[in-house]
Amino acid sequence: MARMKFLCDAERCIECNGCVTACKQEHEIPWGVNRRRVVTLNDGVPGEKSISVACMHCSDAPCMAVCPVDCFYKTSEGVVLHDKDLCIGCGYCFYACPFGAPQFPQDGAFGLRGKMDKCTFCAGGPEPDFSAAEFKKYGRNRLAEGKLPACAEMCATKALLGGDSDVIADIYRNRVLKRGKGSEVWGWGTAYGKPEKQPAAQPGAKS
Amino acid sequence: MPALSNMRVSFRLLFVSCVMLFAPLPLAAQGVAQEHAKEQVQRQQTQPLNNAPVWRDVRGGQHPYQTSQVRGIETTVLVQSEGEIWRQIRNGPITIYGGWLLVLVVAALGIFYGWRGKIMLGHPRSGRLIERFGPWDRIVHWSTAISFVILAVTGLTTLFGKYVLLPMFGYTLFSWMATLSKTLHNFVGPLFALCTVVMFFTFVKDNIWQRGDWQWLTKFGGLFTGKHVPSWRFNIAEKSWFWFGVTFLGIIVSVTGFVLDFPNFAQGRETMQMANVIHAISAVLFIAAALGHIYLGTIGMEDAYESMRNGVVDETWAKEHHEYWYNEVKGQGKAAGGAAAPAHASAMKEGWKL
Numbered sequence: 434m435a436r437m438k439f440l441c442d443a444e445r446c447i448e449c450n451g452c453v454t455a456c457k458q459e460h461e462i463p464w465g466v467n468r469r470r471v472v473t474l475n476d477g478v479p480g481e482k483s484i485s486v487a488c489m490h491c492s493d494a495p496c497m498a499v500c501p502v503d504c505f506y507k508t509s510e511g512v513v514l515h516d517k518d519l520c521i522g523c524g525y526c527f528y529a530c531p532f533g534a535p536q537f538p539q540d541g542a543f544g545l546r547g548k549m550d551k552c553t554f555c556a557g558g559p560e561p562d563f564s565a566a567e568f569k570k571y572g573r574n575r576l577a578e579g580k581l582p583a584c585a586e587m588c589a590t591k592a593l594l595g596g597d598s599d600v601i602a603d604i605y606r607n608r609v610l611k612r613g614k615g616s617e618v619w620g621w622g623t624a625y626g627k628p629e630k631q632p633a634a635q636p637g638a639k640s
Numbered sequence: 641m642p643a644l645s646n647m648r649v650s651f652r653l654l655f656v657s658c659v660m661l662f663a664p665l666p667l668a669a670q671g672v673a674q675e676h677a678k679e680q681v682q683r684q685q686t687q688p689l690n691n692a693p694v695w696r697d698v699r700g701g702q703h704p705y706q707t708s709q710v711r712g713i714e715t716t717v718l719v720q721s722e723g724e725i726w727r728q729i730r731n732g733p734i735t736i737y738g739g740w741l742l743v744l745v746v747a748a749l750g751i752f753y754g755w756r757g758k759i760m761l762g763h764p765r766s767g768r769l770i771e772r773f774g775p776w777d778r779i780v781h782w783s784t785a786i787s788f789v790i791l792a793v794t795g796l797t798t799l800f801g802k803y804v805l806l807p808m809f810g811y812t813l814f815s816w817m818a819t820l821s822k823t824l825h826n827f828v829g830p831l832f833a834l835c836t837v838v839m840f841f842t843f844v845k846d847n848i849w850q851r852g853d854w855q856w857l858t859k860f861g862g863l864f865t866g867k868h869v870p871s872w873r874f875n876i877a878e879k880s881w882f883w884f885g886v887t888f889l890g891i892i893v894s895v896t897g898f899v900l901d902f903p904n905f906a907q908g909r910e911t912m913q914m915a916n917v918i919h920a921i922s923a924v925l926f927i928a929a930a931l932g933h934i935y936l937g938t939i940g941m942e943d944a945y946e947s948m949r950n951g952v953v954d955e956t957w958a959k960e961h962h963e964y965w966y967n968e969v970k971g972q973g974k975a976a977g978g979a980a981a982p983a984h985a986s987a988m989k990e991g992w993k994l
Contacts, residue, residue: 443694450709470710472718474697478677478705480684482694486718495727501798502818503806519815521822523798524903528913529723533714540904544826614689619698623719 435597436511437554437576438625439585440605441485444615445592448473448483452584452593456487459555459583460572466536468552469584485584485593488513488534488552489624496526496535496551497630507630510576511598512554517570522546531623554595555582598625677705713906726913730920738924739800745928749935759941761956762868769952770969772873778951780842784835784886790828792927794821799920826901833894840887846873847882852964870963881933889926893919 448471456462456469469487490513497505497513504519505526515526524546527535537546548570557574560567567574575583585595594601602618609616680693697706698718706716714720773781797805798821806814853876856869861877869875874882896919900912938945941961947953958966 443691453710467710467712467715470708470715472706472708472716474694474718475677475680475705476707478680480680480691480694481705482691484698484718495723498731499727501802502815503802503811504815516811519811521815521819523822524912528909528916529727531719531721531723533717533720542902542904544822544901544903546903615691617691617695619695620719623721 434509437490437596438598438601439487439489440594440601441619442592442594442605442608442615443482443484443617443619444612445590446471446483446485447590449589451587451589452485455583455587462572463538466538466550468536468550484619486532486620487584489532489620490554491624492629493627494630495529495531499525499529501525508556512556514553514556514558515549516559517548520548522548532620714908720909722910722913726917729917734917734920735799738920741924741928745931749931753939758939761942762960763956766955768955770955770958771951772947772953773951775951777842778948780835780838781948784832784839787828787832787835788930790824791832792930794825795923797821798825829897829901833897836886836890836894843882847879853879868960873962873965875962881929885926885929889922892922893926
């Protein structure tokens with residue numbers, strides 16, 4: 434069984450924000466919500482590096498651990514998804530997430546944040562595949578269509594890789610060997626450094 | 641003409657001095673960032689393949705050279721490590737020790753009740769009533785108490801519901817309960833903060849240290865011996881509850897609660913994590929202390945609940961539990977029910993019908 438992961442090659446990312454746009458377009462995400470963002474380190478300084486970041490679908494996901502209603506679940510492919518029908522919008526996942534992935538549609542006076550929204554690895558949600566309800570809440574389910582995440586597919590320099598962990602790690606290893614630099618796999622220690630938590634046994638959850 | 645050129649010169653001087661004056665300010669703020677950037681430039685020349693300074697910045701947080709097109713709270717922070725610490729503290733000690741503390745307190749109160757039973761009056765009722773809590777006292781007390789209970793129940797649902805209620809009610813029903821809890825908690829919270837302030841000013845004058853408090857404390861009010869120890873209007877246990885519970889913990893949970901309740905002021909995640917930890921610890925202690933207060937105010941002691949419900953107590957009760965206060969009230973002839981006939985007293989016991 435494939436283990437889905439994201440990998441951003443900082444040697445290749447040119448900060449075009451194509452992934453951010455692709456994501457917003459693919460899932461028709463409302464204003465103010467950004468499931469993916471590009472951060473530039475040392476902007477304007479020789480040797481600046483850009484990294485595209487979204488939910489990394491961690492092995493031992495902090496969001497999952499702190500959710501008071503246990504609305505998160507993990508698919509058999511390691512994708513961390515959540516059920517918006519159960520989400521109470523408390524913001525705890527936002528406190529816990531190392532990558533700033535959880536987003537909220539409202540600014541939250543009196544804690545009214547609305548339902549949390551985050552990257553789904555283009556894998557939809559608990560509703561039936563391709564249903565209107567699934568699209569409205571979580572966006573397109575590209576994995577069920579046999580495709581990979583839109584952000585990674587769209588990436589012009591192929592800096593952002595999304596897919597089976599073994600495959601993308603092999604691609605990256607070849608690149609590092611050929612160019613002889615940039616071997617740092619950004620965020621993988623944080624996201625995948627801990628033992629994999631078993632997929633939550635939630636009634637009705639798709640695998 | 642020389643005057644004009646002089647003016648030009650002086651303007652230029654003014655401009656230069658202005659620049660000199662304000663230039664160091666942003667420079668100081670950006671000093672660290674610039675050092676990082678310089679280090680990066682140098683590294684590019686000396687060791688072109690080593691990007692260590694960049695990778696250090698991944699966790700470094702925000703500085704002027706770290707940018708993102710996405711606007712929002714801390715969007716330029718790539719990895720915030722504090723979230724994991726918060727998770728460990730909240731899911732660890734707070735949930736485990738906090739939960740067991742509350743279970744232990746309830747068990748201890750149950751054991752105490754089984755051993756000591758309800759503390760009854762030692763002498764027959766006199767039938768004469770004394771006013772202990774005026775209408776304002778009671779309004780303030782019950783506003784605070786009701787909002788406290790709502791906050792405690794909804795707060796406990798948020799912290800422990802996942803482990804206790806979720807297995808009982810299932811995902812859908814528990815999600816509704818949690819939604820209701822969160823909304824009630826967030827709207828009743830500010831009301832409780834207001835009540836706490838009013839409560840402080842209402843009861844502070846009778847909660848100051850008085851002669852005789854030490855004696856009461858050393859004998860623990862005869863709680864275990866059954867021998868009554870004289871006290872003023874409030875004994876030292878009630879005073880401790882007032883200062884440590886209502887005032888100290890009340891202020892802490894209120895302030896940290898506001899930080900968490902209004903994320904629209906764009907406070908960062910670290911601020912809210914710390915606020916949450918302090919809020920949860922003090923709230924658990926607050927609830928533990930309140931359980932003791934509620935116990936003695938209801939099933940633990942005869943007529944204690946009635947005193948806050950109806951505002952009046954029998955003279956026998958006053959004499960047995962708060963003798964100094966009783967003497968004070970009698971001495972001043974301030975007793976509301978002092979002249980009350982026994983017939984009137986039975987009517988007062990009806991409370992709301994009065």
